[in-house]
Amino acid sequence: MHGATGLRAWVVQRLSAIYMAVFILLMLGVFIFSPPADYTAWRGLMSHTLVSVAVLLFYLSVLIHAWVGVRDILIDYVQWQVVRLLLLALFGLMFVASGLWLLEVMLLARINGI
């Protein structure tokens, strides 16, 4: 059933994993060694061009990675096709909505931060 997309999903899952791992380590570094002291610093950090793009890429990775993972879990545990499809649609909707919301938040931070 997934013969055509299996390899692509496998590659995508690993590439997104590597990006997220690097991003999380960098962010942990920032929060341990120089945590943003106040609101201005926090907004300054999040509206910086590089950070902004890195965060957008991070959430893109999260959503794609989550989609592949959730799909695998649903295929294994939900045998009833209709329920599986419904759950996939619900998760898909939740992922797209979260992604658009994040895009809005980051764009607003950019506009207000400059």
Place this chain on the structure above:
Amino acid sequence: MPLRKKPVFLNLLQIRLPIAGIMSIIHRASGMLMVLLIPLSVYLLDLSLADEQGFAAVGSLLQSSLVGFTLFLLLWALLHHLYSGIRYLLIDVEIGVERPVYRYTAWAVTLLAPLSALLLWGVL
């Protein structure tokens, strides 16, 4: 050819899952937990960037003792998912595929995740 019915044995009290199996289930459970919290993470980011009050609200929320333990569980989920993910990547490039190493790394992931989560929880 008629399909043969697979033998199914699901007595949870008698199944003795190997450590790599336990680690794998936690990998899935932690992933699902984090997936369900994606909208919450966007909400908190939104709130923290909106204005001074929102930033302060998120700050005090994360510091409160009520959220504290939940935060530890979340860190545990994240680190377990991260470590077992790195283990899977290493297995992809044929590191740690053989039996004894395979089991040691599964133990290491499962034990190091909560320990380092505790450590990080103290630092942050």
